[in-house]
Amino acid sequence: MSGFVEGERVLLIDEQGGKYLVRAEPRKFNTRFGVVDLSQAIGAQPGTVIHSHLGKPFVVLRPSVVDYIQKIRRVPQVLLPKDAAQILANTGVGPGSVVVDGGTGSGCLAIFLGHLVRPTGHVYSYEIREDFVELARRNIRFTGLEDVVTVKQQDICQGIDERDVDLVTLDIPKPEDAIPHAENALKPGGHLFVFSPCIEPVKRVYEALSSHRFKEIFTIECLVREIEVKPNATRPKTRMIAHTGYMTFARRI
């Protein structure tokens, strides 16, 4: 592997596993373990250890898309990577796939999928709120996926421009209104994915689906539980995120 070039994104990991996303550049950076001179990262190989002014060690690594997403996402009610991953478990989406994403929000899902369909695939993400469009575009540039993910300030409930797409994802308040457009956009065998924190929109989606060409309709929720593993004290963690949302899948036929 090559060393970091000046200006490149660097992931710092402190001795307690704390992670910082910075750049290799001549700048001082404050952490709970002292001030780190980030110019040390320029030319360094990933895996190298640099030190703060207190002599505390920091490993420098190339960030992955998951490192980026962990820095972007904020609220627990949103679709988390554990959920986004279920799209991969239940559709054939992968390199080369064309995805339409309704409800960009901060762009996390678009980024997650963009990373996986590149370099030949593409994600077209629809968002009506201007502030979200800007936030998402900033986040997409942050992860270097601007060639793969396009954010459009358009209402997906008014129509989808793309055709023959492999996947349409919907994370919007009234997903039922986008079903007819998803039907038109999807190629036969293509997949629809709807994320809804509440059960009422799920019911409306089923009603909408019943009058369109979809099959293999099912709804899941995904719970991830963390386990603490210690020599004589192994147990699930006391608290967990119990719900993010219901995920409905359907296949265009």
Place this chain on the structure above:
Amino acid sequence: MSGFVEGERVLLIDEQGGKYLVRAEPRKFNTRFGVVDLSQAIGAQPGTVIHSHLGKPFVVLRPSVVDYIQKIRRVPQVLLPKDAAQILANTGVGPGSVVVDGGTGSGCLAIFLGHLVRPTGHVYSYEIREDFVELARRNIRFTGLEDVVTVKQQDICQGIDERDVDLVTLDIPKPEDAIPHAENALKPGGHLFVFSPCIEPVKRVYEALSSHRFKEIFTIECLVREIEVKPNATRPKTRMIAHTGYMTFARRI
């Protein structure tokens, strides 16, 4: 999209959602809804409806990798797509990644990951049992991923040939024995993933990890619960798969 060529894999979906993986070829195929002449699929566009001798409709689609995996996998104790997807949620693996997979089994995980790292990445899968090696190779050819996934009849606990890899996955009885080799094979920042149906190997893995260069160590389980959505009868399904395995992640530093 182009029509099916003779000999191409075709996914048939019957009117109740039953799925059949066949080929477009001059052959009769028996289903619960009558005999289908598969030569009808030759030249047909995906999404077309063909009929059995009883007049029952079947949609013809291009199968996705998930369709293939659903036909391959059998026992519920194994790592399921819901679990494999958690690798995506917690690592940056994607197109171009290099993966070493310990314990090929029937090849499901290797296929799942091979689909996602193609065309420039690669999966090297280690398996000691000759019968599994053959079964996996057959399954890999079945999914058309033979250029991306290589099965080696070698014991991963004896060593890993590859270097600078992005991910090492272990689904073997004694994963602790492969940890030193995983450390050598992984590039800094690379990820280790260990799947264990039981808790005892998880504990041994933690012990092994403590004397090697790994951080960000955590263990999760992933539960997927299906919801039945009906006009006046919406509820989680009565039964679910309550456990496949514990998933331990660690990052090489």
Place this chain on the structure above:
Amino acid sequence: MSGFVEGERVLLIDEQGGKYLVRAEPRKFNTRFGVVDLSQAIGAQPGTVIHSHLGKPFVVLRPSVVDYIQKIRRVPQVLLPKDAAQILANTGVGPGSVVVDGGTGSGCLAIFLGHLVRPTGHVYSYEIREDFVELARRNIRFTGLEDVVTVKQQDICQGIDERDVDLVTLDIPKPEDAIPHAENALKPGGHLFVFSPCIEPVKRVYEALSSHRFKEIFTIECLVREIEVKPNATRPKTRMIAHTGYMTFARRI
């Protein structure tokens, strides 16, 4: 403890943990481990071992209410003991409490609660279907709780005769119709418990509660997961009952 008298209920446990509810009486009883002469149980102390004609051992025990209920209940969609127990966890019901139970069904919940409010409390159970009334009465006699549990062939949605009761339980298709009667029957501080397999009736119950004198309204579901513990193979069981019903609690003020 005294020995079994002729005609008394006896729980037989075979060497694999299989349980049989029989009587101490001069009768042959067929099991998978041979024929047992039940007259051996007459006069025997609980804990004694008797044998089948094949020489296989059977422990004889006095059955508990849970042993009875396990023999009574059948379908997994019904309220199970794990759920009934949540009533105890969330109300002060116990010896001396007066309970009204809407929707007797096979009588399992009435029996479970009858056992816990005896000897001074009482359970009045309402059921409209004659066949269920008879089945429940038979089950109640079977468990010896006929002095504590009264089954009434009446529609609880038409009214509740009792007043000043500590708990009203509803396991009926339209629980919302019984809410006004529950309000009248409950004493201040008394508890309402509604069991619904589906979410739609839960929503209707909340709507009904909003116009009556209830507070501390909440809804839970209870999941019990079994763990297999073996020397080197400890893990949750592969399958579990993922859903029986939603349980809504409210307190009359």
Place this chain on the structure above:
Amino acid sequence: MSGFVEGERVLLIDEQGGKYLVRAEPRKFNTRFGVVDLSQAIGAQPGTVIHSHLGKPFVVLRPSVVDYIQKIRRVPQVLLPKDAAQILANTGVGPGSVVVDGGTGSGCLAIFLGHLVRPTGHVYSYEIREDFVELARRNIRFTGLEDVVTVKQQDICQGIDERDVDLVTLDIPKPEDAIPHAENALKPGGHLFVFSPCIEPVKRVYEALSSHRFKEIFTIECLVREIEVKPNATRPKTRMIAHTGYMTFARRI
């Protein structure tokens, strides 16, 4: 129902569902909704509304054992009522049962069970730490169960005085050491219950049980998930308690 006598325990519920355990006595009590003159409760019927100096309403109710326990318990790692209730779901414990409780702690489980075995049953609770013995005795008097629950400052791993008991519960660090004593104390058909936050003690208990007269051995965990029910926003709560402890049951034969 009769009105509150002076000095009697009273449960106040404010307009947001906040609960306060006080006494009916001539005393001012501060709440977030103003100062309440508790002498208003003397002679009042349960269900009556009294007011703070700000005119805010408070319902007065007779507290149940669950109200008491909610005020007593503190940390989430301990056995919660949802767990204690599983004892009732899996044993025949009820009015008249004799229980031995190992590891009194703050006395919550002893109180919960004491409430359910009264008036003719009894709970003998063993605790080695003097401060816990005192705390538990105070809590037991607080709930008025001092005639039903006896706390002994003794180590249950050194022996159990009682014989022919229906249930032995263990919530101690080394439950395996109490198994031989539990065997002696339990009557045939009696139940053992072991609560362990971690899996390692569970494994040691199984090992210990294998050389004693126990059958029907199984281990469960109980998850309670709360559902938010709102007109157009029904969903499980975002967070939940994911683990309190493993519960192991066994039956003395």
